[in-house]
Amino acid sequence: MRILSDYRGNVLYMRLCGEMDEHNAALVRRVADKLVDDHTQSERAVIDLSGVSFMDSTGIGFLIGRYKKLQRYGIPVYVTNPSLGTDKILQMSGVYTLMPKI
Amino acid sequence: MKNYMKLEISARGENEGFARSAVAAFALPLNPSFTELSDIKTAVSEAVTNCIVHAYSKTQDGKIIIECETEQTSTGGVLHIEIRDFGCGIEDVEQAVQPFYTTLSDDERSGMGFTIMQTFMDEFSLTSIRGEGTRVEMSRRIGEEDGAAFSKPPKSIRKVSNA
Ligand SMILES: Nc1ncnc2c1ncn2[C@@H]1O[C@H](COP(=O)(O)OP(=O)(O)OP(=O)(O)O)[C@@H](O)[C@H]1O
Ligand SMILES: [Mg+2]
Numbered sequence: 553m554r555i556l557s558d559y560r561g562n563v564l565y566m567r568l569c570g571e572m573d574e575h576n577a578a579l580v581r582r583v584a585d586k587l588v589d590d591h592t593q594s595e596r597a598v599i600d601l602s603g604v605s606f607m608d609s610t611g612i613g614f615l616i617g618r619y620k621k622l623q624r625y626g627i628p629v630y631v632t633n634p635s636l637g638t639d640k641i642l643q644m645s646g647v648y649t650l651m652p653k654i
Numbered sequence: 655m656k657n658y659m660k661l662e663i664s665a666r667g668e669n670e671g672f673a674r675s676a677v678a679a680f681a682l683p684l685n686p687s688f689t690e691l692s693d694i695k696t697a698v699s700e701a702v703t704n705c706i707v708h709a710y711s712k713t714q715d716g717k718i719i720i721e722c723e724t725e726q727t728s729t730g731g732v733l734h735i736e737i738r739d740f741g742c743g744i745e746d747v748e749q750a751v752q753p754f755y756t757t758l759s760d761d762e763r764s765g766m767g768f769t770i771m772q773t774f775m776d777e778f779s780l781t782s783i784r785g786e787g788t789r790v791e792m793s794r795r796i797g798e799e800d801g802a803a804f805s806k807p808p809k810s811i812r813k814v815s816n817a
Contacts, residue, residue: 574706608696608703
C-alpha cells in the first residue's frame with residue numbers, strides 16, 4: 553500500500569493505493585501523518601480512495617485516525633472516489649458524517 | 655455436490671491478503687458476482703484480522719484454521735466458512751458483537767468488524783470460550799442476486815454464546 557500526494561491551491565490531496573487491511577495500513581499511517589504535519593497551512597484535505605482495491609474495518613479506523621489528526625490543526629477533510637464495497641463500509645460506520653464524501 | 659477445503663495459517667499480518675484471496679478463489683466455481691466476491695473477502699478479512707490482533711499476544715506463535723464448504727444448487731450455490739483460533743477467547747460475546755464495541759480503540763480499531771461480517775453474509779454465528787479460543791461461522795448464498803433474492807429476503811442468523 554502507498555500514498556501519492558499533491559498540494560494544490562491550499563488543498564492537500566492524499567491518494568491511497570492498494571489493499572487497506574491491518575497489515576498494509578500499518579505501512580501508511582506514519583506516511584499520512586507526516587504529510588499532514590508538513591502541510592498544516594492547508595485549508596482542507598481530500599483523501600482519494602480511487603486506488604483502494606480492497607478495504608475492511610481497518611480503513612474505518614485509519615480514516616478516523618487521520619480525521620482526528622487533521623482536526624487538531626483545524627483542517628476539514630473530505631473523502632472521494634470510494635469503490636462500491638468501500639462505500640458500503642464507510643456509509644454503515646458513519647465515517648461520512650465526519651468526513652463528507654465529495 | 656459439495657466441495658471442501660481446509661487451511662491452517664500462522665496468525666500473522668502478512669497472511670491476511672492470502673487468506674481472503676484463497677477463500678475467494680475457492681468460491682469461484684460457484685460463479686459469484688463481483689459484489690459477492692468483494693463481500694466474502696471483506697468478511698473473511700474481518701474474522702482473520704480479529705484472530706491476529708485480538709486472539710494472540712504479539713510474542714505468541716498462534717494458528718488460524720479456515721475451513722470452507724461449497725454446495726452447488728440449481729440457481730447458484732452456498733459458501734460456508736468457519737474461521738477459528740486457539741487464543742484468549744472473548745469474555746462477553748453479546749457485548750463484542752455490538753457496533754462500535756472495541757477493546758483496542760487506542761490502536762485505531764473501530765469496533766465494526768462483527769457488524770460488517772453480519773451485514774455482508776447471510777448467516778453468522780460466533781462461539782467463544784475464554785482461554786480456549788473463538789470460532790466464527792458464516793454462510794453466503796451465491797448467484798441469487800437477480801430475481802430469486804427478491805422473493806426470498808436475506809435471512810440473518812446470529813447465534814452468540816460463551817458455551
Ligand atoms: N478472535 C478473537 N479473539 C479474542 N477477542 C476477539 C476476537 N475477535 C474479536 N474479539 C473481541 O471483540 C471485539 C470486537 O471485535 P470487532 O471485530 O467487532 O471490532 P475490533 O476488531 O475491535 O475493531 P475493527 O474490527 O473495527 O477494526 C474486539 O475489540 C475484541 O475485544
Ligand atoms: Mg475486528
